[in-house]
Amino acid sequence: MGWLDRERTIAPPGFNRWLVPPAALAVHLCIGQAYATSVYKTALVKHFDASLTEIGIIFSIAIVMLGLSAAVMGTWVDANGPRKAMFTSAMFWVSGFLIGSLGIFTNQLWLVYLGYGFVGGIGLGIGYISPVSTLIKWFPDRPGLATGMAIMGFGGGALIASPVSSALLRMYDPGSNGADWVASGDAVGKLFLTLGVVYLVYMLFGAFTIKVPAEGWRPAGFDPAKVKKAALVTMENVSARNAVKTKQFWLVWIALFCNVTAGIGILEQAAPMIQDFFRQSDGVSLVSAAVASGFVGLLSIGNMAGRFGWSATSDITGRKRIYMVYLGVGAVLYTVLALAGSSSTFLYVVLAFVIISFYGGGFATVPAYLRDLFGTFQVGAIHGRLLTAWSAAGVAGPLIVNAFLDAQGKPGQLTAASYQPALLTMVGLLVIGFLANLMVKPVDERFHEPRPGRARSHEPAMEA
């Protein structure tokens, strides 16, 4: 399929680079659906007569496969270009929905694990990293803005998929008028089929719109020498194989892991947490379920806005400094939340909103951070390897929060004080991340790729 090859995607002279962000967004908005699974979670529990945990495994498999496929396929994505990567991602993501729907129609949960979880998860990982290095190459003057736009789409995908899925489930289920209505399995199966078809169209639009810049292209007025002046920004290149041998890669890995773990701690528990924080002595919360749902919506907006806003800001402040804000200011805000969050709902909401915007900002800024440290050569593959921090945080975040909360009491009886041990643990994690980020320095030149006039006699060893 030569029409998918990288050579076929080289932009002609005069190509408008602002066509590239919508192509990237088309993919990220589709795969962002992964965060809208709560819409049909209860329906699947009822349909399969399964526990919440058994249904939750579908999402867990998908996120683990995201990290693994991004790490394993990153080099392939860099070598084959964004069109082939987006096309492949579309095939996996859409096949995941189709196999998943078959599992629902035939009442076989393992098929949903295999389809949405395993196959779809591979599509998630490839899709997530597919446009990143291309965007960085098109926007060497504003890499944070460019990757922020795409990765914002991953947050935005859930905002679209949630209301659309709810509306489609009502349309597909004739019994949707009842007060305690839960969508039928048949309706969820049809929803999967519909989403599969729509996502196929959108992702193919992305794949066939995206182009890579010609060798040597640079935007008007862009002077690479000016970029060089920033202390951490290199004009050299480091391969993905060598990047993982550097201290800098692992320091950024720790910073991302700590930032994501702390964010997930709030996101996972968002709705019950705000109700528990304002639970009165009679056991009734001042915050209703509807208000808690509004709070979750606000956090989604904060997550998305942070991805774009903070990442774009990092082009001005530099990546290391903005990570100091995410982790340092984040630690302070988390402490205030733990100790004084229950004093006012306004304070609580503002603190949580800013913390979640830092969580999103961390995701969106990290590709540009990697580009600063390791150059553009295999930044997609390096980003893929770094996303294992996300998978690890996806396990660690909920584990920490749930373990502490289980020790404090039963759901419905928890109060603000019950959350203090978990939140203060997150503060400790953020401080560790802050220190790791503080230690980031330019990559040692022995890891730089050879170029004319500078040969390398042997492969560098792991940095001690």
Add this chain to the structure above:
Amino acid sequence: MSTAHTSEADTPVQASTGKLAVGWALVGVPLAYGIYQTLTRVAALFG
């Protein structure tokens, strides 16, 4: 839009307003819808 150039010569950016509008509308309209729907839910927080 700005003018892009290769290392060899300046090349004006093609007038691709139509393509740009379609491309951004395809992603912008659903995103705006999603944000609007979410904000209506958020309204309960301040109601």
